Amino acid sequence: MAQNDPLNKKSSISAEDLTRLSKEAEATATPSSRQIIWKEFKADKIALTSAIIVVGFILFVIIASFFIPAGSYKAVNIMDYFNKPFTPDFWLGADSSGRSVAKLLIVGSRNSIGIAIGLTLISGTFGIAYGLISGYFGGMTDMIMSRIYDFMLMLPTLMFIIVLVTIIQNYNAITLTLILSLFQWMGSSRLIRSRALAESRKDYVAASKTSGTSNFKIIFREIMPNISSLIIVEMTLAFAGNLGVETGLSFLGFGLPNGTPSLGTLIANATDPTNITQYWWTWLFAALEIIVLCLAVSYVGQALRRSADASQRLGDK
Numbered sequence: 001m002a003q004n005d006p007l008n009k010k011s012s013i014s015a016e017d018l019t020r021l022s023k024e025a026e027a028t029a030t031p032s033s034r035q036i037i038w039k040e041f042k043a044d045k046i047a048l049t050s051a052i053i054v055v056g057f058i059l060f061v062i063i064a065s066f067f068i069p070a071g072s073y074k075a076v077n078i079m080d081y082f083n084k085p086f087t088p089d090f091w092l093g094a095d096s097s098g099r100s101v102a103k104l105l106i107v108g109s110r111n112s113i114g115i116a117i118g119l120t121l122i123s124g125t126f127g128i129a130y131g132l133i134s135g136y137f138g139g140m141t142d143m144i145m146s147r148i149y150d151f152m153l154m155l156p157t158l159m160f161i162i163v164l165v166t167i168i169q170n171y172n173a174i175t176l177t178l179i180l181s182l183f184q185w186m187g188s189s190r191l192i193r194s195r196a197l198a199e200s201r202k203d204y205v206a207a208s209k210t211s212g213t214s215n216f217k218i219i220f221r222e223i224m225p226n227i228s229s230l231i232i233v234e235m236t237l238a239f240a241g242n243l244g245v246e247t248g249l250s251f252l253g254f255g256l257p258n259g260t261p262s263l264g265t266l267i268a269n270a271t272d273p274t275n276i277t278q279y280w281w282t283w284l285f286a287a288l289e290i291i292v293l294c295l296a297v298s299y300v301g302q303a304l305r306r307s308a309d310a311s312q313r314l315g316d317k
Helices: 004-028 033-043 045-065 101-137 139-154 157-167 173-181 186-199 203-210 215-226 228-252 263-271 273-277 284-316
Strands: none
Touching (some): 045 101, 045 284, 101 173, 101 215, 101 263, 173 228, 186 215, 186 228, 203 215
16 A cells, blocks of 8 residues: 555656647647737737727617617607706717707617618628639639629619619518618629639649549638638728618618608718808717727727738737
């Protein structure tokens, strides 16, 4: 027994040492691409603050809209005609119909942000898949798909959207999102195609083809995860652009149907000279919101791009 105790102690110490060394090895191992991106992004305090502002505001708008009774923001009350901000029941004032600007801003923000998110997901998914397939197969497939892309790019997008919105009867936010998705996928597609074209020539793709892996698995399980950082950056920047597209169309009167609030319809109040000078609260809050949101999302996207570039540089070393 006396001889076994030292051996047992030695064995126990060796196991502890192995565990400690294993943890140290994991800590000192080369960080993954996502870890590098998060570390670089977290170091940018302005980008981190912008991300918190965007996420916090979206959550606030979604939650606050549930506390606004359906149709109450449309109720007309001429007795509250152009009530000034910070008055009872009208934190942000009232418009020419006596409607609460705060309620219109919350519901309008929900509509605009919802359309921008849906548009980003639909057009981004199609554009990414289109670019991956085009870049992976190359050759004749890439040439045909690129010509389709070039043809779509030559079309007067804004004119086509206005025509479709005009001829479609009883359209809603979903219809508008689908119409915009027909034309908003092209930017993502070209960027993803160029990256997929480069990835398709690398050794891991050749090895997968040799081992008999299907093209579908190579494209969406091997190539796409390797360019995930680029996809995240592109989708983030596309969201800011799509938010501006919906707002611009609604401002021109070709966005959501009449009576449906959005950031664009609120900003459109600025087309009246009287509103600009005397009733500034009917449009100023919406204008400030769209400016802050677009700048914050764009800064987050640029920070993610810098982080992804840093990850690629460190990965090449």
